[in-house]
Amino acid sequence: QSSLSTFGAGKVILLGEHSVVYGHPALAGPLSQGVKARGVPSKKCQLSLPSTLSRGQRALLTLAFARAAKLVGEPPVKVSLDPELPLSVGLGSSAALSVACARLLLLAAGKEATPREAARVAWEMEQEFHGTPSGVDHTTSAEERLLLYRRTPNAAAVGRGRTVESPRPLKVVVALAGERSPTKKTVAALRERQARWPERYRRLFTEMGRLASEGAKAVEAGDLEALGDAMNVNQGLLAALGLSSPPLEEMVYRLRGLGALGAKLTGAGGDGGAVVGLFLEPEAAVVQLTRLGVRCFSSQLAGPRAP
Numbered sequence: 089q090s091s092l093s094t095f096g097a098g099k100v101i102l103l104g105e106h107s108v109v110y111g112h113p114a115l116a117g118p119l120s121q122g123v124k125a126r127g128v129p130s131k132k133c134q135l136s137l138p139s140t141l142s143r144g145q146r147a148l149l150t151l152a153f154a155r156a157a158k159l160v161g162e163p164p165v166k167v168s169l170d171p172e173l174p175l176s177v178g179l180g181s182s183a184a185l186s187v188a189c190a191r192l193l194l195l196a197a198g199k200e201a202t203p204r205e206a207a208r209v210a211w212e213m214e215q216e217f218h219g220t221p222s223g224v225d226h227t228t229s230a231e232e233r234l235l236l237y238r239r240t241p242n243a244a245a246v247g248r249g250r251t252v253e254s255p256r257p258l259k260v261v262v263a264l265a266g267e268r269s270p271t272k273k274t275v276a277a278l279r280e281r282q283a284r285w286p287e288r289y290r291r292l293f294t295e296m297g298r299l300a301s302e303g304a305k306a307v308e309a310g311d312l313e314a315l316g317d318a319m320n321v322n323q324g325l326l327a328a329l330g331l332s333s334p335p336l337e338e339m340v341y342r343l344r345g346l347g348a349l350g351a352k353l354t355g356a357g358g359d360g361g362a363v364v365g366l367f368l369e370p371e372a373a374v375v376q377l378t379r380l381g382v383r384c385f386s387s388q389l390a391g392p393r394a395p
């Protein structure tokens with residue numbers, strides 16, 4: 089058996105983070121940046137960990153990997169990881185890592201690494217990382233397509249995504265702002281508020297889900313202005329839910345000032361993290377932001393690509 093290499097894409101949520109946890113649809117697409125995994129033949133199935141990780145991170149990764157390995161029959165392979173995404177900022181790095189590992193384990197076991205199989209195995213790892221995630225991250229990563237995703241009512245199962253085709257190139261700039269709080273914490277704090285005032289929060293979640301469905305239709309109609317507007321409105325609702333913060337708001341306004349059709353936080357939000365802006369020409373914005381010392385990059389999520 090020779091060495092194997094696989095890839096798991098990062099993701100960006102254009103519409104519907106958090107409300108997706110409560111069963112509403114979310115619009116999410118894959119980034120060209122992600123996590124690479126490499127596998128070499130070995131006596132036992134194991135994960136080789138970078139020395140830069142903390143003790144807690146190592147323990148968590150080892151546990152998650154063991155769950156996925158068990159599901160695939162523990163093929164004799166030693167897996168190492170090469171993340172090219174900023175970790176823990178809301179870009180689905182844990183899902184990308186899970187999908188890269190899942191694909192590698194499947195291939196090492198002589199099985200086909202279809203998107204569905206990769207998602208099934210990656211789901212084991214995601215549950216270890218996140219507790220009760222909606223599944224939007226690893227599904228988007230495994231499918232590598234723009235999806236209107238909805239979790240299944242049965243939290244134990246992976247949800248489903250409908251592919252959203254874009255007749256126009258769908259290009260975004262992702263910029264990082266401030267220090268991020270862990271997803272688990274942000275999701276748990278929101279859960280407490282919504283349990284206390286369920287009717288009020290339900291109304292906002294429902295509206296966010298509607299924006300995601302309308303956004304998907306706007307993409308299919310090639311109406312990027314309408315998609316951008318839905319993103320701006322969604323940002324307002326995320327702020328209403330207490331999920332935004334000064335660093336995120338500042339970056340949102342910066343991206344809009346640079347010509348974004350729409351801009352909002354993406355992922356869990358909180359004290360800081362990633363902001364996504366929809367652009368017709370993202371390159372100029374990336375140059376300007378980089379000049380200002382902002383960590384950022386552009387990516388195309390869907391639509392026809394330049395040859």
Ligand code: PMV
Nearest residue numbers: 106178180221222271355356
């Ligand atoms: O910030 P991330 O990449 O962990 O994204 C989380 C997305 C949430 O909707 C906030 C949580 C979830 O499980 O979908």
